[in-house]
Amino acid sequence: MTTASAPLATTTPEAVGGHTRWxxxxxxxxxxxxxxxxxxxLAVxxxxxxxxxxxxxxxxxRAALGINAPADLVEARRxxxxxxxxxxxxxxxxxQALFSGDMGVSMTSGVAVSETIGQRLPASASLAVCAFAVVMIVSIPLGLCMAVLTRGGRRRGAELGFTSTSAVVAAIxxxxxxxxxxxxxxxxxxWFPVAGREGASSYVLPVIALSIGPALLMARIVRVEALSVLGQDFVRTARAKRLPPWRVYFRHVFPNALTSTLTIGGLLLSAMIVGTVLVENVFAWPGMxxxxxxxxxxxxxxLVQGIVLVYGVAVLLVNLVVDLMLAVVDPRSTIREA
Incomplete structure (x- = not known):
């Protein structure tokens, strides 16, 4: 009695080639x-x-409960x-608890750490996002304008005033x-409230404190990159075609200076996420x-453990998003370096 053997699985050259190409x-x-x-x-x-x-x-x-806490209470809590x-x-x-969303329980309040973070995270996130938006809105036009005004060594006084002022303010x-x-x-x-998170006016001072230094620093980077692009041949060609100035600057100059802007912007956003710690305490901001x-x-x-973990994850995600944006803007150099 003979049994028919099952046909052997075959792999077509097209399938192998498709897998290899992928x-x-x-x-x-x-x-x-x-x-x-x-x-x-994330593992680290x-x-x-x-x-x-x-x-x-x-x-x-013992440190959380106090030195006078009974030994049986300390042991039970441990x-x-x-x-x-x-x-x-x-x-x-x-x-395992992290994968299920359990970040532990506060030693002082007995409330779940994830619940406390969920209540405080929106305030910190909104402050950081508003500050970053202000940085981008102020720094990009300011940097481009200063590059146009000071290109070719023009207006030395304006250049000196801008670089000196931005350096001093950014260092504060x-x-x-x-x-x-x-x-x-x-x-x-x-003019503005100095504590709490009540209405749009309460955002003004904290956002300014977080954004003014990074905005001036970013404007300096944009200016330097824009000056480098303004000296390229394709910009001279665009000017020779008598294109409107706004089109030359925003269609030809800015996109080519965007790589460094995105890189510095990602670093600044990561720094702003951490910088909210001190600013929130000055303004009694109800955030993390x-x-x-x-x-x-x-x-x-x-609770400290959980908040540090959230801050770290936020910084890592910001860096990942910046890397992806850089790959989209400048795929050849970014992907080659990866």
Whole structure:
């Protein structure tokens, strides 16, 4: 008795060639590498956030509950938080909890960390986004205008005044700038509220404190890049065709200076996300910046741990978005470097 053997699976040359072409596609390779870097960075970030509570000297539960807390209460809290388990078991449990959206429980309030972050995150995100929008709206036209006015060594006085002023203002820390704005426009002139998040007027001073320095720094970058582009042959050709100036600047000059602008813009947005911590505390802004300072003072390490993790993820996502935008704007150089 003979049995018929099953036909062997065959792979056509077209299928092999299609798979090979897909695997060698530079966009696919670029995306895979960027996502791999993101995953590695997230793994490192999660590990650092986990180790925070273990690297701090002393007992974090005792520090949170106070030195006069009963020993049985401290032990019960440690048991409920899983701090008596081996550190490997704690790490595995921590990662598993993160995948389910559980970031732990606050030691002081007993409220879930994810719930607290969910309440505070919109205020911080809205402040950072508004500040970044102001930076882009102010810096790009200002940088282009200064490049046009000072091209070819013209108007040395305007160039010196712009570079000197921007360098001085950009060097002022956001914290000191925020204090100065509160004193002048909040206390002395009483034009804007100095604390809280009530209405559009409450955004004015915090947004200015966060954005004025980065806007001037970005304008300097845009100016330098635009000056370099203005000296290129294709710009001279566009001028020779008697195109309107606005078309030359916004259709030919700015797109070619966009790569550096996006790179610096991504770095500035990442810095602004972290910079909101100090500014929020000056203006009593009900965001994560004020919450993390209060948590550090109260030694509420799970809440600090969760907020640090959210800040880190936000910075990593901003960098990923900037990399993708750069690849779209300048695919040849960006993908080749990847």
């Amino acid at each position: 695997a060698r596609n530079p966009w696919v390779v670029f995306l895979i590498r960027r996502l791999a870097r993101l995953l590695v960075s 970030l999660v590990t650092i956030a986990f180790l925070m509570i273990h690297l701090i000297p002393g007992d974090p539960v 048991e409920s938080l899983g701090l008596n388990d081996p550190i490997v078991v704690q790490y595995v449990n921590y990662v 820390p956001e914290f000191l700038l925020a204090v100065g704005l509160v004193f002048v426009f909040g206390v002395t002139l009483d 910046g004020m919450t993390i300072v209060q948590s550090i003072l109260a030694k509420d390490y799970p």
